[in-house]
Amino acid sequence: MNIDNMENIGQIDIEKLTYEEAFDMMKALVDQLENGQVNLEESLKLFEDGTRLYRHCNAILEKTEMKISKFNEYKEEVEVD
Template structure:
């Protein structure tokens, strides 16, 4: 059974793929496979970020349904 993909795991794998491709040591066919995997991971991460942004927007709505932007204040 495959482990559930998480944003963090996808980003780590994507970073590894970039490092592998940057070395230039892979045969063309293998490099293409890595590139395709990287594109899939990039799309997955982008989708997760979009979903998270939508959830945050819902949480920021006030009683009237208005979204109020507030500056981030680190504690």
Template sequence: MAGKSTYEKKIERLSELSTILERGEAPLEELLKVFEEGIKLYRECNTILDNTESKIQTILIKEEANDES
């Protein structure tokens, strides 16, 4: 199997960032940077999921059209 997808890598990083934030052991400035990175990754993952959902909907619509033919 090929390496992990970009999405999977982003999710892994989000998990790491979440752990850092939950511990709260880093200085506040570092926690803010971690939080900002997490928000950026969250938005990127959300975009990937939205695009994937659109592709799936397109495939399903095409398949439905083919079934009706």
């Protein structure tokens, strides 16, 4: 995923991004916000896009945590038997 042109993030289907792609895009947005070279309107758009990316990353992490928990439960059941 090319993150060079962050202006078009609204056109990207965030749900198709891997965790790493979304996280890298989120870091790039934060860098843009922190450098102070964007106006208020652009800052708001970057914030909104960053929030969408954060939610996607968080959903991936929660699914992964659930899979690990289920695996650990299964592993404990197998060890007990």
